[in-house]
Amino acid sequence: MPLAEPTHFREGAAALRIGYLVNTYPRPSHSFIRREIAALGALGFHIHRFAMRGDKGALTDPADLAEYARTERVLEAGGRQLLGDLFRQGRAQPRQLASALRLAWRRARAGESSLARQIVYLAEGARIAARARALGLTHIHAHFGTNPARVAAYARLLGGPRFSFTVHGPEEFDNVQALDLGGKLALAEFCVAVSSYGRSQLCRWAAPGDWDKVHVVHCGLDLTRWADPAPLPQGPFHMVAIGRFAEQKGFGLLIRAFASAWRQNPALRLSLVGDGELRPQIEALIAAEGMGAAVRLLGWQDEAGVRAALDAAHVLVTPSFAEGLPVVIMEAMACARPIIATYIAGIPELVRPGHEGWLVPAGDPEALARVMLDAAEADPRTLHSMGMAARARVIRRHDIQESAQRLAELISRATD
Numbered sequence: 001m002p003l004a005e006p007t008h009f010r011e012g013a014a015a016l017r018i019g020y021l022v023n024t025y026p027r028p029s030h031s032f033i034r035r036e037i038a039a040l041g042a043l044g045f046h047i048h049r050f051a052m053r054g055d056k057g058a059l060t061d062p063a064d065l066a067e068y069a070r071t072e073r074v075l076e077a078g079g080r081q082l083l084g085d086l087f088r089q090g091r092a093q094p095r096q097l098a099s100a101l102r103l104a105w106r107r108a109r110a111g112e113s114s115l116a117r118q119i120v121y122l123a124e125g126a127r128i129a130a131r132a133r134a135l136g137l138t139h140i141h142a143h144f145g146t147n148p149a150r151v152a153a154y155a156r157l158l159g160g161p162r163f164s165f166t167v168h169g170p171e172e173f174d175n176v177q178a179l180d181l182g183g184k185l186a187l188a189e190f191c192v193a194v195s196s197y198g199r200s201q202l203c204r205w206a207a208p209g210d211w212d213k214v215h216v217v218h219c220g221l222d223l224t225r226w227a228d229p230a231p232l233p234q235g236p237f238h239m240v241a242i243g244r245f246a247e248q249k250g251f252g253l254l255i256r257a258f259a260s261a262w263r264q265n266p267a268l269r270l271s272l273v274g275d276g277e278l279r280p281q282i283e284a285l286i287a288a289e290g291m292g293a294a295v296r297l298l299g300w301q302d303e304a305g306v307r308a309a310l311d312a313a314h315v316l317v318t319p320s321f322a323e324g325l326p327v328v329i330m331e332a333m334a335c336a337r338p339i340i341a342t343y344i345a346g347i348p349e350l351v352r353p354g355h356e357g358w359l360v361p362a363g364d365p366e367a368l369a370r371v372m373l374d375a376a377e378a379d380p381r382t383l384h385s386m387g388m389a390a391r392a393r394v395i396r397r398h399d400i401q402e403s404a405q406r407l408a409e410l411i412s413r414a415t416d
Helices: 006-015 028-042 062-070 079-092 094-110 115-135 147-157 181-187 196-205 208-213 251-264 279-288 303-311 327-334 365-377 380-397 400-415
Strands: 017-024 046-053 071-073 139-143 162-167 190-193 214-216 238-242 269-273 295-299 315-318 339-342 357-360
Touching: 017 028, 017 115, 017 147, 028 046, 028 062, 028 400, 046 115, 046 147, 062 071, 079 094, 079 115, 094 115, 094 147, 115 147, 139 147, 139 400, 147 162, 147 181, 162 181, 162 400, 181 190, 181 196, 181 208, 190 196, 190 400, 196 214, 208 214, 238 251, 238 303, 251 269, 251 279, 251 365, 269 303, 279 295, 303 327, 315 327, 315 365, 327 339, 327 380, 339 365, 357 365
Parallel strands: 017 046, 017 139, 046 071, 139 162, 162 190, 190 214, 238 269, 238 315, 269 295, 315 339, 339 357
Antiparallel strands: none
């Protein structure tokens, strides 16, 4: 079905007051949610941001700090207020509360979390249901299929608005049965996956009658902020990897692979943008290989810093063991940079070997090292051609305006 024109939403969206629900928001890694909210707002939606909690100390980007100021943090209401909302809801509609309590008991027994935590989620759901009524919200959209989707489901059971949620992966797919994605989908109006791979994983655990509720809506970029890509840099072949220093991102394996390639080509250079619990291990690996002059750790960077790191590199390397569909790959492609990535999850839907870059088996440092050397030896014209193909593909598939229109259509249908 063709998407409606944006004016359709501006004309009819005056009554479309919706809530966005995220566990901790904003975070430096959640710029894609911020872009989505802004694009929906441009289409005429009135959006109230809910988060369970905030992490202001981790924010440096002015756009994130502004988003923090716009966000209502549910837990800041305090335990007395949350329990009061739950009590008032139970008194007004005891059957609904009884049904929600039974669900909390079942989910605790199934291992989604402890019963105490489920009761906290239930109280948060009661708070959101009460606030949604006060604000006139007609729909809640949650990001991530973990506790935000559960809280939105409890809010619905307690008389709150209809809801939907976006599943990104990989965390949601690591423990699908305990997280009850199928059960959450059954209660929701619809669910968004960010890739066809993600949709397939949801369909594995959903009732066949709910498959039509699962839709693919790509994360998008504000392409006006990624115009005029910088030319490929001069000098030694430079790679950049961007992400959390966590097990699933594969940075430890990246250092081992880079060490193997670097011993064969000492001119190679690598920058890592990010931080996390594995930083001491990564620093130790770099030191053990004597690569202090070849590998730079740049720490967390805001959007401008990420752009600068991409502009300074010839390719982006994403060595992940588990992913959804990394936004950083989209950003690198928008910068006209070829991609070296692992052949997992939704990545092959975006990066095609020989067109936009190279794909290697996950967990194979030898294959990754070989591709690094191949990329370093590639003709500059080949790298340029790959980079421009990458940019054209991401523009075609990941424009936030088009993604927001698709999501707006789904929400509008759900609120009819």
